[in-house]
Amino acid sequence: MNDTFLKACRGEQTDYTPIWMMRQAGRYLPEYQKVRSNVTFLELCKKPELCVEVTLQPIDLLGLDAAILFSDILILMEAMGAPLEFHDGKGPIFAETIKCQADLDKLIVPNPDETIGFVMETIRLLRNELKVPLIGFAGAPFTCATYLIEGGSSKVFWETKKMMFTNPTLFHNLMAKITDATILYLDAQARAGAQALQLFDSWAGILAPVDFETFALPYVQKIFSALQKYDIPLIYFANNGATLLDLSVTSGADVIGLDWRINIRDAIKKVGKKAVQGNIDPFALLLPKDELRARIGRLLNAAKDAHGHIFNLGHGIHQFTPPDQAKIAVDAVHELSSK
Amino acid sequence: MNDTFLKACRGEQTDYTPIWMMRQAGRYLPEYQKVRSNVTFLELCKKPELCVEVTLQPIDLLGLDAAILFSDILILMEAMGAPLEFHDGKGPIFAETIKCQADLDKLIVPNPDETIGFVMETIRLLRNELKVPLIGFAGAPFTCATYLIEGGSSKVFWETKKMMFTNPTLFHNLMAKITDATILYLDAQARAGAQALQLFDSWAGILAPVDFETFALPYVQKIFSALQKYDIPLIYFANNGATLLDLSVTSGADVIGLDWRINIRDAIKKVGKKAVQGNIDPFALLLPKDELRARIGRLLNAAKDAHGHIFNLGHGIHQFTPPDQAKIAVDAVHELSSK
Numbered sequence: 001m002n003d004t005f006l007k008a009c010r011g012e013q014t015d016y017t018p019i020w021m022m023r024q025a026g027r028y029l030p031e032y033q034k035v036r037s038n039v040t041f042l043e044l045c046k047k048p049e050l051c052v053e054v055t056l057q058p059i060d061l062l063g064l065d066a067a068i069l070f071s072d073i074l075i076l077m078e079a080m081g082a083p084l085e086f087h088d089g090k091g092p093i094f095a096e097t098i099k100c101q102a103d104l105d106k107l108i109v110p111n112p113d114e115t116i117g118f119v120m121e122t123i124r125l126l127r128n129e130l131k132v133p134l135i136g137f138a139g140a141p142f143t144c145a146t147y148l149i150e151g152g153s154s155k156v157f158w159e160t161k162k163m164m165f166t167n168p169t170l171f172h173n174l175m176a177k178i179t180d181a182t183i184l185y186l187d188a189q190a191r192a193g194a195q196a197l198q199l200f201d202s203w204a205g206i207l208a209p210v211d212f213e214t215f216a217l218p219y220v221q222k223i224f225s226a227l228q229k230y231d232i233p234l235i236y237f238a239n240n241g242a243t244l245l246d247l248s249v250t251s252g253a254d255v256i257g258l259d260w261r262i263n264i265r266d267a268i269k270k271v272g273k274k275a276v277q278g279n280i281d282p283f284a285l286l287l288p289k290d291e292l293r294a295r296i297g298r299l300l301n302a303a304k305d306a307h308g309h310i311f312n313l314g315h316g317i318h319q320f321t322p323p324d325q326a327k328i329a330v331d332a333v334h335e336l337s338s339k
Numbered sequence: 340m341n342d343t344f345l346k347a348c349r350g351e352q353t354d355y356t357p358i359w360m361m362r363q364a365g366r367y368l369p370e371y372q373k374v375r376s377n378v379t380f381l382e383l384c385k386k387p388e389l390c391v392e393v394t395l396q397p398i399d400l401l402g403l404d405a406a407i408l409f410s411d412i413l414i415l416m417e418a419m420g421a422p423l424e425f426h427d428g429k430g431p432i433f434a435e436t437i438k439c440q441a442d443l444d445k446l447i448v449p450n451p452d453e454t455i456g457f458v459m460e461t462i463r464l465l466r467n468e469l470k471v472p473l474i475g476f477a478g479a480p481f482t483c484a485t486y487l488i489e490g491g492s493s494k495v496f497w498e499t500k501k502m503m504f505t506n507p508t509l510f511h512n513l514m515a516k517i518t519d520a521t522i523l524y525l526d527a528q529a530r531a532g533a534q535a536l537q538l539f540d541s542w543a544g545i546l547a548p549v550d551f552e553t554f555a556l557p558y559v560q561k562i563f564s565a566l567q568k569y570d571i572p573l574i575y576f577a578n579n580g581a582t583l584l585d586l587s588v589t590s591g592a593d594v595i596g597l598d599w600r601i602n603i604r605d606a607i608k609k610v611g612k613k614a615v616q617g618n619i620d621p622f623a624l625l626l627p628k629d630e631l632r633a634r635i636g637r638l639l640n641a642a643k644d645a646h647g648h649i650f651n652l653g654h655g656i657h658q659f660t661p662p663d664q665a666k667i668a669v670d671a672v673h674e675l676s677s678k
Contacts, residue, residue: 158659161623208602243581263549283496
């Protein structure tokens, strides 16, 4: 069992810097594309055997130090009663959006073992196969709320902010319900065997710090507080969250994820006695080999004062990234960080 | 002549905090919509009399302290030879993108007085009408380059970064050519009577600090250096640029624009002896009157140690903003900041 990832999360000494990549099980791999060619994305998410297969693919191919459950943050929203569709090239779509309390009242707080047991089944199956730790995850409430309010992805999040600023009661009610569902969901993942849990706050970065503190952070804190009893690393990743770091360190997470926009040295100063995860620009994987290795070396050096560093990309690996380039990055992290 | 804006740009004492709003001449105003109903967006940009009309509309309606030339950052790209189209709801489109040196060689560095003299004519006409200072502007080279490379707006800027990381020579050549054209363009705007000049770097925020320093900042510095001779305030606005502030202060700008993601107090510490412009979330204009005024009061207080503060939104005013709410904000800034 390679527990380098878990040690780094806890700020313990490791022989080398562990690495995994957000969206490491995904479209850039021909092996994933092959599986995906026979099923829709949502079908794939709901078939444990296939989820296991694609979760495992990058571990051996690239030599990564952690696996992350293959799933989608919106699976939970569907289980809450929001009808979810994925259209290729368009991303997720919720045909019915939350506009008033009556809309919200239609959503339920599901028992995850009953409604989305396939996720927990995937976790159990993976634990039998894996020689590296398994990360479970959910979307952070703010990010999930934006999808339910906007009906999908958004450029400017007008409807979300309109609700925040003109109907804060409804907004907080929605956040509270998603939070309750997320706690049950991550609790079930931990019981099924997840060895770390990450909250993805993909859209927190659209918020001014004052609004993040009011409308998003309290719900993240509540979730992490409820999960402390499992004594497994909790990771919070607020994409585009450089200006939210002072607040994110109060979230209750053990590890703070960083996107690529911030110099990791500056981030470590703000994060203090917590581990950091990140933060190379995913597109920098395109650099010629020598330059990619040099950039990774500089990043490792900049992170040497971290209280634990898990190497990762600052965002998900892009679908057009050559897998060979990802392999160069993994090898470089392992070699250049070896004591 | 109300010169409060110019004084604040120079860090001089003012009787109150001046305010203008990015995209203040625009779609949220019924008066603008009326003008626009008879012409396309590009036609409007090229008719000085209409540009004057829409530039003036918000000044009187809202009581703003500065006017900004109505135009578009991509007008210069079209003058360089890139065929520009605007489609309602889709944003700008360049059918021919820059993929190789031969594509770049087709672009010219135009004489702005000959090719886009309508901009300078608009400036001359506006100076006859205005009782507040007139801001001229251009797109920063990096932002303009993304449009030429991607062929329009982009979510992830894959093509731009691919060129940066795999063909840096071509990328730098493109940036150099846009820079040369921008210097001539802003020089012409200054000669025509622009009393301040702003560079909009709408997409700089997609860059890691190290890449901003290598691929974008040197060209901003070159432009501002060439404009120093006019002794008018130079403003640099890097959207989503909180983690670039340490570098942006070296751009040669007198005023640093801030989006809404950063606490203005933190920004002022980094900016030091330069004025700041910003930074309320444009969507916070939706707040109920009392809350909007309270938020503005807190922001003014947080900015009281600035070496000059021009109140602005952190991004352009959104098209669905009620003009009455914008007026509440302008009045609040004037009242709450009055000595």
